[in-house]
Amino acid sequence: MADITASTIRRFIQDQVLNHQIKPRTIQRRISCLKSFSTYCVKENYIHLDFMAGIIAPKGDHKLPHYMKLAELQQFIRYLQKDRHPFALRNEALFKLLATTGMRRAEIIDLNWEQIDLVANTVLIHGKGKKERLLPLHPMVIPVLKEYQRNLPKDKRYPSEPVFWSRLKKELNPRSVHFLFKELLTKAGLPAHRFSLHHLRHTFATILLQQNDKVDLRTLQELLGHSSLATTSVYTHIDLEQKKKAIESFLVKDKE
Known part of the structure; x- marks a missing residue:
């Protein structure tokens, strides 16, 4: 035991x-266990020197957000528009709203009609930590929401009523919306196993930055309702093509 030193641990990590x-995440857990063990051994006088002193765990491997490609999102939307299911209008309004606002699942489930202004064409979202954000409605969503609202029973159109209901005329729950999304993806001819409902939020953020070079991370932070810009910065990976074009352009000018 006394022969174990910090150098031994570093060689172990390298191996x-x-x-x-x-x-890296697995290494982090193993280092954490070794630190606890080393501290215990010092406390019980099995060893005199903490062999984990100065050992720093590697940073975690940050996974990039998984998202639908533009063509896949368009394919999904085309299916929603041509579907003739009895709840097709609700589904179209629900998923178009999610896809064009980046709303969280909990935010759209809790959405009431008083939060939607079909005159100013805005939606007021109640986000995490009771933070609110006002977003413009996409032109594609406005006529769908109006038609959906017109087709609801009168008692379901009151400002305090939820916007979206289940087949049993009950409020939607997160699990049912998730399974509905998977079902519709399959019907649209898309691989449902590749996407979760939260990927629509990633898709919104990614495509927005890809298609509009005037949208910066600060604007995206406000649209998504992130409390920290560090959270939003995970989407900077999608600027790779734009960076590539900029570099190529720079090299061309450099040769002139």
Whole structure:
């Protein structure tokens, strides 16, 4: 036990990464366990020096957001528009609103008619931590919402009433919306196993930045309702093509 030193631990970490391809998160857990063990051994006088002193865990491997490509989103929307299911209008309004606002699942489930202004064409979203954000409605969503509202029973159109209802005339729940999304993806000919409902939020953010070079991260932060810009910065990966074009343009000018 006394022969174990910080150098031994560093060689162990190096072996795990290079020879066994262990991921950073797994290394973090193993280092945490070793630190607890080393502290215990010092406390119980099994060893005199903490062999984990100075050992710093590697940073975690941040996964990039998974999202639908523009063509896949368009394919999904085309299916919603041509579907003739009895609840097709509700589904079209629900998922078009999600896809064009980046709303969270909980935010759209809790959405009431008083939050939607079909005169000013805005939606007031109650986000996390009781934070509110006012977003413009996409032109594609406005006529669908109006038609959907007209077709609802009168008692379901009151300002305090939820916008979206289940088949049993009850409020939607997160699980049912998730399964509905998967079902509609399959019917649209898309691989449902690749996407979760939250991926619509990632898709909104990604495509918005890809298609509009005037949208910066600060604007996207406000649209998504992130409390920290660091959270929004995960979407900077999608600027790769734009960065590539900028670099190529720079090199061309440099040669002139």
